Each structure stands twice: as structure tokens, then as C-alpha cells.
Amino acid sequence: MADEALFLLLHNEMVSGVYKSAEQGEVENGRCITKLENMGFRVGQGLIERFTKDTARFKDELDIMKFICKDFWTTVFKKQIDNLRTNHQGIYVLQDNKFRLLTQMSAGKQYLEHASKYLAFTCGLIRGGLSNLGIKSIVTAEVSSMPACKFKAH
Amino acid sequence: MSRPVPRRPEYHKINRDLLVLTYGALVAQLCKDYEKDEDVNKYLDKMGYGIGTRLVEDFLARSCVRRCHSYSEITHIIAEVAFKMYLGVTPSVTCNNSSKNEFSLILDKNPLSEFVEELPAGRSSLCYCNLLCGIIRGALEMVHLAVDVMFLQDRLKGDSVTEIGITFLKQPEKKKYRRRK
Numbered sequence: 001m002a003d004e005a006l007f008l009l010l011h012n013e014m015v016s017g018v019y020k021s022a023e024q025g026e027v028e029n030g031r032c033i034t035k036l037e038n039m040g041f042r043v044g045q046g047l048i049e050r051f052t053k054d055t056a057r058f059k060d061e062l063d064i065m066k067f068i069c070k071d072f073w074t075t076v077f078k079k080q081i082d083n084l085r086t087n088h089q090g091i092y093v094l095q096d097n098k099f100r101l102l103t104q105m106s107a108g109k110q111y112l113e114h115a116s117k118y119l120a121f122t123c124g125l126i127r128g129g130l131s132n133l134g135i136k137s138i139v140t141a142e143v144s145s146m147p148a149c150k151f152k153a154h
Numbered sequence: 155m156s157r158p159v160p161r162r163p164e165y166h167k168i169n170r171d172l173l174v175l176t177y178g179a180l181v182a183q184l185c186k187d188y189e190k191d192e193d194v195n196k197y198l199d200k201m202g203y204g205i206g207t208r209l210v211e212d213f214l215a216r217s218c219v220r221r222c223h224s225y226s227e228i229t230h231i232i233a234e235v236a237f238k239m240y241l242g243v244t245p246s247v248t249c250n251n252s253s254k255n256e257f258s259l260i261l262d263k264n265p266l267s268e269f270v271e272e273l274p275a276g277r278s279s280l281c282y283c284n285l286l287c288g289i290i291r292g293a294l295e296m297v298h299l300a301v302d303v304m305f306l307q308d309r310l311k312g313d314s315v316t317e318i319g320i321t322f323l324k325q326p327e328k329k330k331y332r333r334r335k
Contacts, residue, residue, distance in 0.1 A: 004167060005212045005240070007172060014180055017197070040179075043175040046171075047169075
């Protein structure tokens with residue numbers, strides 16, 4: 001077991017490091033988010049391999065999403081996803097009302113515009129996990145009020 | 155009467171694989187961005203410094219350590235309390251010189267390089283865990299101690315153990331201010 005504080009600080013430094021080495025502008029902003037997302041992708045792939053070593057085969061997509069919401073999220077963030085919604089046509093929305101990477105940042109609307117930088121890594125994490133379970137997806141995140149956030153996978 | 159705050163030890167913990175894999179992804183990304191090993195090492199040290207300056211507050215708040223009276227005590231606390239708290243390992247401490255300001259932390263198993271088999275080709279002078287050096291340096295600087303931290307031995311480079319050397323530097327003479335009577 002490692003400590004949460006260390007990971008949170010490492011994650012924050014990664015985000016600020018990536019942004020510091022990039023210049024201003026919309027294109028650069030997108031590039032930074034992509035970099036962070038790709039790092040999360042690698043980590044997600046590795047994590048899901050270790051977690052599903054001994055689990056049974058998944059029946060369908062919904063089963064996989066339930067695994068991500070319950071077991072995967074619990075092992076990584078020590079809590080489950082609070083709400084999972086789907087339209088049964090391939091779009092899933094995972095809602096976390098107290099996302100661990102945002103709790104220390106603010107408890108409302110402050111710093112909302114910076115939230116996307118800190119969610120890019122986790123989007124990649126989910127995308128990497130799904131990819132190694134056989135689902136190709138695009139994961140986006142939206143925040144309306146910290147520390148609750150929604151991850152959309154489709 | 156005040157109720158004692160219920161202790162939830164699990165709350166502060168996170169999966170170690172997540173930390174190790176994230177660190178690996180970070181180093182991989184840095185190797186892609188920078189060609190020279192020294193640049194990667196310097197960047198990791200700088201990042202570690204930023205983390206250390208903040209981590210020390212969390213450490214002091216949670217560990218209730220007493221005031222230290224010697225460099226040896228400080229090094230022991232880093233090894234036995236801080237490393238244990240944050241990485242779950244306890245390095246052993248040795249003193250390297252008679253003037254008692256050079257110490258080594260010796261790790262049999264480095265948790266951050268758990269999944270690393272060997273350094274990539276052409277990256278032989280990469281200090282994979284240089285983040286740790288920066289963290290120790292940043293943390294000690296926040297408590298007004300100037301140190302030099304570097305890797306003396308590295309398992310990934312073929313040595314038998316991983317050894318981190320801490321050298322406490324002499325503080326510059328501070329001006330003494332007389333109180334106005």
C-alpha cells in the first residue's frame with residue numbers, strides 16, 4: 001500500500017510539469033491533455049491486467065462497466081462509482097460524487113476551468129482499462145461542481 | 155467532553171501499483187521528451203523537489219515526530235517513519251563519515267522500480283528514482299536544512315542494492331540580531 005498524498009502530489013506535479021513545458025494557446029492545451037491522457041492509458045492497461053488476473057470472463061459490455069465501477073474504482077480510489085447510467089446503445093456515464101483527485105482542490109465552482117487538466121489522466125486510465133478488456137472507447141469527463149464529476153465512455 | 159476522532163487508516167491509502175505504474179509512465183514520457191539522461195534526471199529531481207516541499211507538511215501533520223537533535227536522528231526518521239508511511243518500505247541507515255553529516259539509506263527492494271526489469275537501451279545513466287532524491291531535498295529544505303541527495307548505488311544499474319546518499323551541508327552563518335532594549 002502506498003500513501004494517497006504521494007500519488008496526489010505526483011499527479012499534480014505531472015499536470016503542472018506538462019503545462020509548464022508547453023506554450024500558451026488552444027492547440028498546446030489540447031496537446032497537454034493528450035499527453036496526460038496517454039500516460040493514464042498506459043497505467044490503465046497495466047492496472048487492469050493485474051486486477052483481472054484471476055477474475056472470471058466477463059459476459060458483456062455492461063458486466064465490464066460494472067467491474068470498472070465497483071472493483072476497479074474501489075481498488076484504485078478506495079470507493080465505488082456512485083452512479084452508472086447507460087442508454088444501452090454504447091454510451092455509459094459514470095458519476096463520482098466525491099472524486100479523490102478533486103476533493104483537495106475545491107468544494108464548489110471555484111477553479112472549475114482547471115478541472116479538465118486533472119481529469120485527463122483518469123480518463124486515460126478508464127480508456128486503457130477498457131481497451132485491455134477488449135472495448136475500444138473514447139472517454140471524456142465533465143465537472144459541474146467539484147468534487148463531483150462525470151466520466152462518459154462511448 | 156470531546157469525542158475522539160475515529161481513525162480510518164484505509165482512508166489515506168491508495169493502491170501501490172497505481173503509484174508505481176504512474177511513475178513508470180511519467181519516466182517513459184520524459185524519456186520520449188528529452189534525449190539526454192541528465193535532462194531527465196534533472197527534471198525528475200525538480201519534480202521531486204516540488205513534491206517534497208508539500209509532502210513534508212503532510213508528514214509532519216500525521217507523524218507527530220519530536221524535534222530532532224542530530225542529523226543521525228533526522229535520517230533515521232526519514233527512513234523509519236517517512237519511507238514506511240509513504241512507500242511501505244524501511245531502508246536501513248548507515249553513517250558514512252566521522253563528522254556525522256553524510257548518511258546512506260540502503261534499500262534492498264525499491265518499490266518504485268518494482269516493474270522495471272532493466273533500463274532501456276541507450277539510457278544507462280538514467281537515475282530512474284531520482285524523484286526520491288528531489289523529494290528528500292525539498293522536504294528537508296522546508297525545515298531549513300540544506301542537503302545534497304544523490305544515488306550512490308542503483309539496483310537497475312547492476313549494483314546489489316539501491317543506496318541513496320544524504321549529505322547535510324553546513325548552513326551559512328546567520329547574522330545575529332540583538333534585541334533592542
